[in-house]
Amino acid sequence: EAQVTQNPRYLITVTGKKLTVTCSQNMNHEYMSWYRQDPGLGLRQIYYSMNVEVTDKGDVPEGYKVSRKEKRNFPLILESPSPNQTSLYFCASSTRTGYEQYFGPGTRLTVT
């Protein structure tokens, strides 16, 4: 089954404690991306990757890091989480840049 998986699905953490949200896709897609969803703001892009070892900033990259060492995986790293990073996070992938993306189920992060 074609899918994008994210782990964990729910996470409560404290300010400053480094965390990683994993994302994996099994469709051999070149393009992967991370978004955050906040009330009234829709989905905003954090980082994206057009292929292995190629990553770039989206609209709201501050406080986040990513890496793309393998085609299937695109982890999101919060080195020092802060309460304003409390949000719902989605990973997505597609064959072409941005077109018809497949989304993961989401990770709800709470930073206290």
Added chain:
Amino acid sequence: DQQVKQNSPSLSVQEGRISILNCDYTNSMFDYFLWYKKYPAEGPTFLISISSIKDKNEDGRFTVFLNKSAKHLSLHIVPSQPGDSAVYFCAAIYGKLTFGQGTILTVHP
């Protein structure tokens, strides 16, 4: 600056009637437009798309209209069904994907 806007946070429709969701954009360079549907506790799923060289695209009960001169996109769902109740996001592409804020559609039986 919100380049893609969905000005109606919510829409309520009776089952069997038409649902019309609207989206406005400001960047005339957008060359591809999409609609996504999102149920609670799930990720968004692709619904329908349209290229900027077209003004209409149909897929079953779903039709997307594009008015480039007005920089306006709309999604028509006919007939609406209770299972269509979800959040609908419009999105536009120029190099990257930009989403609107979303509209919550509720279809009442």
